[in-house]
Amino acid sequence: MTSVxxxxxxxxxxxxxxxxxxxxxxxxxxxxxxxxxxxxxxHLSSEDLYWLVHKEDSSVGHTTVYRxxxxxxDAGLAREVRFGDGKTYYEHHYNxxxxxxxxxxxxxxxxxxxxPEIEALQEKVAxxxxxxxxxxxxxxxxxxxxxLTREKELNGAASGAQPRVRVKSVVGI
Amino acid sequence: MTSVxxxxxxxxxxxxxxxxxxxxxxxxxxxxxxxxxxxxxxHLSSEDLYWLVHKEDSSVGHTTVYRxxxxxxDAGLAREVRFGDGKTYYEHHYNxxxxxxxxxxxxxxxxxxxxPEIEALQEKVAxxxxxxxxxxxxxxxxxxxxxLTREKELNGAASGAQPRVRVKSVVGI
DNA sequence: TTGATTGCAAAGCATTTGCATGCTA
DNA sequence: TAGCATGCAAATGCTTTGCAATCAA
Numbered sequence: 001m002t003s004v005x006x007x008x009x010x011x012x013x014x015x016x017x018x019x020x021x022x023x024x025x026x027x028x029x030x031x032x033x034x035x036x037x038x039x040x041x042x043h044l045s046s047e048d049l050y051w052l053v054h055k056e057d058s059s060v061g062h063t064t065v066y067r068x069x070x071x072x073x074d075a076g077l078a079r080e081v082r083f084g085d086g087k088t089y090y091e092h093h094y095n096x097x098x099x100x101x102x103x104x105x106x107x108x109x110x111x112x113x114x115x116p117e118i119e120a121l122q123e124k125v126a127x128x129x130x131x132x133x134x135x136x137x138x139x140x141x142x143x144x145x146x147x148l149t150r151e152k153e154l155n156g157a158a159s160g161a162q163p164r165v166r167v168k169s170v171v172g173i
Numbered sequence: 174m175t176s177v178x179x180x181x182x183x184x185x186x187x188x189x190x191x192x193x194x195x196x197x198x199x200x201x202x203x204x205x206x207x208x209x210x211x212x213x214x215x216h217l218s219s220e221d222l223y224w225l226v227h228k229e230d231s232s233v234g235h236t237t238v239y240r241x242x243x244x245x246x247d248a249g250l251a252r253e254v255r256f257g258d259g260k261t262y263y264e265h266h267y268n269x270x271x272x273x274x275x276x277x278x279x280x281x282x283x284x285x286x287x288x289p290e291i292e293a294l295q296e297k298v299a300x301x302x303x304x305x306x307x308x309x310x311x312x313x314x315x316x317x318x319x320x321l322t323r324e325k326e327l328n329g330a331a332s333g334a335q336p337r338v339r340v341k342s343v344v345g346i
Numbered sequence: 347t348t349g350a351t352t353g354c355a356a357a358g359c360a361t362t363t364g365c366a367t368g369c370t371a
Numbered sequence: 372t373a374g375c376a377t378g379c380a381a382a383t384g385c386t387t388t389g390c391a392a393t394c395a396a
Contacts, residue, residue, distance in 0.1 A: 025370050025375055047360085061378040066361075086386090087360070102304055111302050118294045122313055125291070129284050130318035131275055138311040140295055145303030198350055198395050219386085234353040239386080259361090259385070 008038045011077055011094055018075035029060050033068040034077070043081060043089040043110060083110065083139070102140040106147035113140075181211045184250055184267050191248035202233050206241040207250070216254060216262040216283060256283065256312070273310075277317035284317070 015034055019026060036052050037044065044052075050065040069090050072078035079093035083103055098119075099112040118138070126133040143151065188207055192199060209225050210217065217225075223238040242263050245251035252266035256276055273291075275284040291311070299306035 023375085027370075027376060029377075045360090059378090063362090063378055064376080067376085102299065102302060104304070105307065111304070113298055113302065115294055115298050118291055118298070121288055121291045121294070122311075125286055125288050126275065126313055126315055129275060129286065130321075131277070131284070131313065131315040132321050133313055133315040134278065135314040136312060137314070138295075139309060140299055140304065140306055141308040141310070142299055142304040142306040148303075148305050196350085200351065200395075202352075232353090236353055236387090237351080240351085261386080 006038075008035070011038055014077060014094060015072070015075055018071075022074075024071075029057075029064050030068050030071070032057055032060065033065055034072065037069075037072065037078065037090070038092070041092075043083075043091050045087045045089050047087075049090070083108075084141075100138040100140070102142070104144035104147055105141050106143055106151070109144050109146075111144075179211075181208070184211055187250060187267060188245070188248055191244075195247075197244075202230075202237050203241050203244070205230055205233065206238055207245065210242075210245065210251065210263070211265070214265075216256075216264050218260045218262050220260075222263070256281075257314075273312065275313040275315070277320055278314050279316055279320035279323075282317050282319075286313075 012031075012034065015030075016026070018024075019030075033049065033053055036056070037049060040049075040052065042048075046062070046066045046069055049069065050060075050062050053060050053065055069078060073080060073090070073093075077092070077094045078090045081089045081091050081101070083089065083101070097114060099114045100118075102111040102113055103109070104111075122136055123133060185204075185207065188203075189199070191197075192203075206222065206226055209229070210222060213222075213225065215221075219235070219239045219242055222242065223233075223235050226233050226238055242251060246253060246263070246266075250265070250267045251263045254262045254264050254274070256262065256274070270287060271292075272285040272287045275286055276282070277284075295309055296306060
């Protein structure tokens with residue numbers, strides 16, 4: 001926080017504390033996985049992160065990355081996210097503002113957004129039904145500006161791009 | 174629409190038309206599956222519907238139910254929904270108002286709701302980012318009134334109920 | 347008769363787990 | 372040294388597909 005260079009000292013501290021509190025152990029693998037996770041801003045699947053880690057230490061296995069991501073989630077450093085392609089992704093969670101996602105169904109682009117008005121209305125709706133809201137998940141699916149433009153140019157011609165998210169009448173994907 | 178008894182004539186008509194337009198065929202299995210789907214108000218997985226169908230005709234297989242649900246979705250009669258337990262559920266879609274879901278993470282109760290204000294705000298957010306909104310999915314997760322009460326009574330004692338939805342820091346499940 | 351439909355079995359795919367070995371505290 | 376962590380391989384759970392037999396049009 002005091003330097004421009006991101007050394008993620010705070011996050012590493014949080015991780016250490018979580019490990020201590022839970023009676024777990026520090027390992028080189030966990031450190032490396034955390035480091036690479038923090039360095040990478042995109043949404044990562046366990047598989048994605050595995051390959052990034054693999055580049056730096058090919059002895060680390062899928063399972064360890066998978067289990068470490070769960071651990072990071074427990075520690076409050078990561079958050080699981082799903083975009084509808086059947087995989088689980090992880091994003092940074094510590095000191096990150098709550099936000100929702102807008103996903104382009106054509107190119108898979110993910111935009112994070114936050115709307116205080118929507119948040120307030122969700123609380124209101126929950127209260128109306130006697131629910132105590134603990135979490136919510138909202139995704140807006142559509143076409144991003146670029147894909148919209150491209151679609152107009154092609155004007156109906158089949159695009160070669162493989163959509164990341166298949167959407168018909170699907171909700172909650 | 175003209176009688177109190179629900180014979181689902183309109184829905185069956187829609188299905189027939191879809192089948193004809195697509196060059197598909199009428200079968201006894203499809204009729205039975207549609208009939209039972211329409212009769213059942215709850216959210217059904219392919220597996221759930223299979224068992225209901227099985228009770229009336231044990232010769233119908235999983236695959237047919239699975240494929241017929243896809244077909245009903247294509248025909249606009251059903252909509253896929255996911256609640257976060259890894260399964261795909263289906264709900265009635267024809268002549269049903271768009272709605273979102275509020276899910277109790279303790280007992281799995283699902284409440285459908287609709288908020289025009291939230292809908293409008295979603296459009297607004299999408300427009301801000303240059304997105305053309307095609308679908309959205311919003312789920313509010315929390316504790317329903319009953320579970321909230323029960324939790325207070327037990328006051329921290331472990332409840333025996335198996336939560337249908339495991340939620341920690343999960344979004345988009 | 348033609349070609350869509352069915353249902354079994356098996357394949358896919360991502361996630362999760364059992365277990366022997368390795369390593370931290 | 373005790374017991375948590377690792378990584379391989381295999382199991383799981385749900386979804387999807389190949390294929391031969393069946394059936395609608």
